[in-house]
Amino acid sequence: MAVSVTAALLIIGDEILTGRTKDKNIGYIAEYLTGIGIDLREVRVVPDVEEEIVAAVNALRHRFTYVFTTGGIGPTHDDITADSLAKAFGVEIDHDPRAVAMLRERYPAHAVNEARMRMARIPKGADLIDNPISKAPGFRIGNVFVMAGVPSIMQVMLDSIAPTLATGAKMISVMIEAEGLAEGHYAEGLAAIAADEPRVSIGSYPSFSAAGFRNQIVVRGKDPAAVEAAEAAVRQLLNRLKGDRSPL
Amino acid sequence: MAVSVTAALLIIGDEILTGRTKDKNIGYIAEYLTGIGIDLREVRVVPDVEEEIVAAVNALRHRFTYVFTTGGIGPTHDDITADSLAKAFGVEIDHDPRAVAMLRERYPAHAVNEARMRMARIPKGADLIDNPISKAPGFRIGNVFVMAGVPSIMQVMLDSIAPTLATGAKMISVMIEAEGLAEGHYAEGLAAIAADEPRVSIGSYPSFSAAGFRNQIVVRGKDPAAVEAAEAAVRQLLNRLKGDRSPL
Secondary structure (H helix, E strand, C coil): CCCCCEEEEEEECHHHHCCCCCCCHHHHHHHHHHHHCCEEEEEEEECCCHHHHHHHHHHHHCCCCEEEEECCCCCCCCCCHHHHHHHHHCCCEEECHHHHHHHHHHCCHHHCCHHHHHCCEEECCCEEECCCCCCCCEEEECCEEEECCCHHHHHHHHHHHHHHCCCCCCCEEEEEECCCCCHHHHHHHHHHHHHHCCCEEEEEEEEEECCEEEEEEEEEECCHHHHHHHHHHHHHHHHHHHHCCCCC | CCCCCEEEEEEECHHHHCCCCCCCHHHHHHHHHHHHCCEEEEEEEECCCHHHHHHHHHHHHCCCCEEEEECCCCCCCCCCHHHHHHHHHCCCEEECHHHHHHHHHHCCHHHCCHHHHHCCEEECCCEEECCCCCCCCEEEECCEEEECCCHHHHHHHHHHHHHHCCCCCCCEEEEEECCCCCHHHHHHHHHHHHHHCCCEEEEEEEEEECCEEEEEEEEEECCHHHHHHHHHHHHHHHHHHHHCCCCC
16 A cells, blocks of 8 residues: 555645735645645645634644644744744743844845844744745744745745655545546446545546536546556546437 | 635646646636635645545635635536535535426537536535536535636626625735845845735745746735725835945
């Protein structure tokens, strides 16, 4: 049985919940983790409220191999992620000399103020995550990786984290176009295939545009032979249904 | 004190967690609810796994005025939202005569099969939510609204739900461009304004593009006078800082 490495993602920020900022990190991180063999199992979006962040971190970090967070590590008063993480782990938080050095390298002495030094507040025992774009580091504490919310910075942080992560067998995913067949037409046959082959998961995904409905079937699994067998069964089912297709 | 009506959103679907489908519903629903005076307080994305859906529904429905779900109400075996909701509420689930009638209206007799009738499985005591696009209805049970995952269908369902919802005072939101000022430059002043005016929340949002960093400050609140006062204070702060701006 393939080893499974799991993850949760915690998006921190009022701006996502009010709709002001449209999240671009969930899809990116989901695809990235899937690609390196880590199964993203849950995402939460919580506001800039310490008790909500602490509760979510503690709910997630015990259930999954890794937790990734984005947002709330800047210099302003609404950036409370580092303090919340310290609270969640029950550790002290203070200016970290390594982070202070990074920020002093970026800012001239007259521009080093208390607010900027907030970005050097790191929970005790955490490792820093480099931020080549704007210097203020992310950090890892326990199995939780704290990243920036700005997508371009989050992405470089994720690149630097990735080589340090345990990864499991990669998910293999095959997409099969239903080519005009309706979900309700192939659903029974698809359910039988899914029941026959517990090593794969099979999803059916309708989408809708001016051109009408389009259905795509996705077979996912970590065992190449099982995915291949299920894919063949799905194609056979669709071919059979196309042969006797009724107008609807 | 303005009445607060709160909501959580539960996105159901493996395809979001693998990154195959990039979610378009969170941002839309967040903006929509904010616009009608409902505060979205949490979002969760969970896989097509009954126990995960049940746990999330039960965690959220007791904490918020409303819960909205998207996804998992089609005819295929991976569409398990209705059954999961019945389980979460501890009620029976069966073919609902109203939903059966809607589907019979759409499909000719020879196309009515067991899989399509799955879409008429509705928990006992639920009210239906119309689906003018593809007929298969959503439903409301208790304070939970179950909607389709396909964005265009979810959007018409939300339009039909909206007039039935209690709404609170609308959030007023004002955006102020920092016009080149760095977050670390205005953070201390901004924190003081935020501390002075607990009726508003103030966020600072950096974004990054080829043109460099851009910072925007958003003042949000439900009391117009408080928002206006805080906005004036922020503008005054920024003007003062622009006057004595140092190179960084």
